[in-house]
Amino acid sequence: MRPRMRRTIVVIHVIASVALVGEVWGLVVLNTAATLANDPALTHSAYRMMSPLVFAGGIPLSLIALTSGITLGLTSHWGVFRHYWVAGKLVLLLAVVGVGMFLFDPEGMAAATSGGRSVAEARQWGQVAALGAQIVMLMTATTLSVFKPRRRIRLTGSGDLE
Template sequence: MTATATPTRNRQRTRPGPPRLPRNARRFLLTAHVVTSVGWLGVAYALLVMALSAQASGDPGTREATYALMLAFDNAAMLPLGLAALVTGVILGVGSHWGVLRHWWVAVKLVLNVAVLVVPLLTRHPALVDAVDAARAGLLTDPAQQVLDGSIASVIVLTVATILSTYKPWGRTGAKF
């Protein structure tokens, strides 16, 4: 009788680095990441449409209501969805073969997502508050343009992040994490 070798597929492989997420946890987090990311992009598009509508309106009441609605969306949707997308993305990176800084597309997407979280909080959000006040006073002011510019930038950056997730360009960075 001949000796048979133990099949390699039954052996557990040891991988260097942090432990990987179990399949069901990874699928759940991936689903949560995609849903929150798509929602984030959708809200960014909605804010852009509202900013264009407000800026095109000659009615101070319409501008005030639109900017107030944008402010509500900024508080209730943009920040929570952005944070959820960022957290789920980092957990997926740590718990999968993609890593957080191991591939260029992931690293660039991380920087873009942090930028889309922080920059609008520092620029568009205060401009929205000013635009609501200006609309209440019946004025067409510069904050309206800053609101529009911030909305355009958010849509562009989140669209680029989506493209990076689809095409995964540029290869590895050389980092182990």
């Protein structure tokens, strides 16, 4: 890949990744506010605001970060499965997506709070925990990007996995 194109993809990858951290942080703030609020209308509104953030931010940013990251891995000496830190970043991003798909349910929380009903506190804190896990995974991926541990993935008796 030409250097100019590579730098462009790196910029896209970094912007998408940083924006994804910001989007998840916004969800953490909204979810925590909804969990701590004593006002059912505020709680309901906070949960309703989360879906547009997820669909306008989280999903496209995750896909951009995933696509650009795999492209960079496939076209560089780092590879996708040559170094633990690159493979780790891939696994972490897939885990962030999985948590978002299977554990985070802002629409369900909004429906549960409609009409002034309150949601069980345990369920609310479970949503905060899911988002907290996403933040930790994204921060870990960022740390791996900066420190780039040099340890390579090796298959028993066959050298490097390409």
